[in-house]
Amino acid sequence: DTGVSQNPRHKITKRGQNVTFRCDPISEHNRLYWYRQTLGQGPEFLTYFQNEAQLEKSRLLSDRFSAERPKGSFSTLEIQRTEQGDSAMYLCASSFWDSNSPLHFGNGTRLTVT
Amino acid sequence: GENVEQHPSTLSVQEGDSAVIKCTYSDSASNYFPWYKQELGKRPQLIIDIRSNVGEKKDQRIAVTLNKTAKHFSLHITETQPEDSAVYFCAASMPKSSGDKLTFGTGTRLAVRP
Numbered sequence: 001d002t003g004v005s006q007n008p009r010h011k012i013t014k015r016g017q018n019v020t021f022r023c024d025p026i027s028e029h030n031r032l033y034w035y036r037q038t039l040g041q042g043p044e045f046l047t048y049f050q051n052e053a054q055l056e057k058s059r060l061l062s063d064r065f066s067a068e069r070p071k072g073s074f075s076t077l078e079i080q081r082t083e084q085g086d087s088a089m090y091l092c093a094s095s096f097w098d099s100n101s102p103l104h105f106g107n108g109t110r111l112t113v114t
Numbered sequence: 115g116e117n118v119e120q121h122p123s124t125l126s127v128q129e130g131d132s133a134v135i136k137c138t139y140s141d142s143a144s145n146y147f148p149w150y151k152q153e154l155g156k157r158p159q160l161i162i163d164i165r166s167n168v169g170e171k172k173d174q175r176i177a178v179t180l181n182k183t184a185k186h187f188s189l190h191i192t193e194t195q196p197e198d199s200a201v202y203f204c205a206a207s208m209p210k211s212s213g214d215k216l217t218f219g220t221g222t223r224l225a226v227r228p
Contacts, residue, residue, distance in 0.1 A: 004157075033215065042120075042203045042218030043158065056215065091157070102148060103216060105157040 002026060004106035006092050012112045013082055020078045021109045025094030032075050033103065034067055035091040036060065043091055043105075049075060050097060082113045116141040118206050120219025127194050128227050135222045137204035138186040144206040147180060147187045148216070153200045161202075162189070194226045 005024040013019050025032045030051050035043035046065070047057045051072035061067075064082075069075040079086055089110050093103040117140040127133050139147075148163035164171045164178045164187065171178050175194075180187040191198055201223050205216040 040221070042118075042205070042221050043216075045215040045217070048215060058215075102160050102163055104160070105150075107157045 004092055004094050004104055006090075006106040006109050008109055009107065010110045010112075012114065015082055015084060015113055017082055018078065018080045019082060019111065020076055021090055021092075021111075023075045023077070023092030023094075023106060025074070025092070026104055027073075028096070029094035029101075029104075030072065030097055031095045031101075032069055033093040033095075034075070034077050035093065035105075037089040037091055037108070038087075046077075079111075082111075084113045087111055087113045116144055116206055116208070116217040118204060118217050118219045120204050120222060122222060123220065124223045124225070126225045126227060129194060129196060131194055133189075133191045133194055133198070133224055133226075135189045135202055135204070135224075136186060137188070137206075137219050138184075139206040139217075140185070141206070141208065142182075142185065143208045145209055146207045146214070147178070148205050149176075149178060149189050150203045150205065150218075151200045152203065152221075158203060191224075194224075196226050196228050199224055199226045 007022045033048040034046040037043045049069040064080045067077045089108040091108045093105045095101040095103045120137045145166035150158035151161045152158045175192045177190045201221045204219045207214045207216045
């Protein structure tokens with residue numbers, strides 16, 4: 001499968017713990033996006049990278065959230081001091097830079113904070 | 115920022131009938147409008163997209179129409195089949211040079227009755 005890969009698929013953690021998710025985009029894609037999706041809602045934009053540069057962050061991304069893409073390939077999303085409100089599906093997507101390139105999503109990481 | 119509204123939230127049709135889902139957007143600078151299908155527990159998958167220089171696009175049983183003046187676009191599925199049952203999301207984004215994050219609608223749950 002050469003699509004977007006996310007790990008882990010599921011994560012259950014206790015409130016206050018830190019968690020880290022990984023995304024491996026389609027190899028030739030230089031843009032990588034993180035979205036959050038809660039039940040019954042559409043995905044909400046969190047942040048995106050072009051190569052290793054983080055170009056935009058949503059106001060949804062509080063200071064407990066940090067994302068990196070150190071070598072312009074895979075990306076990690078870390079949530080510190082998790083809260084119950086962080087429970088959601090975290091989706092990663094990738095695309096080419098050019099205007100005709102659509103976003104391809106991964107299967108997501110479902111986070112449950114107890 | 116961009117705001118996308120989607121209607122209806124649920125839609126039930128008889129197999130073989132047509133289904134129509136409508137979306138409106140707020141930012142006249144948006145120029146890219148994809149539609150994603152999401153089955154339970156799976157990734158959003160692009161089914162069709164349209165750009166602002168085109169008024170209509172068709173791919174087999176699926177078509178999308180765009181009215182830039184009114185800032186609305188619609189998804190049409192003809193000859194619906196049970197496997198079309200899923201949640202459908204519309205989205206809008208501005209040109210990639212302006213930061214191309216997708217803003218999603220809240221989704222339409224389509225049920226096709228056999």
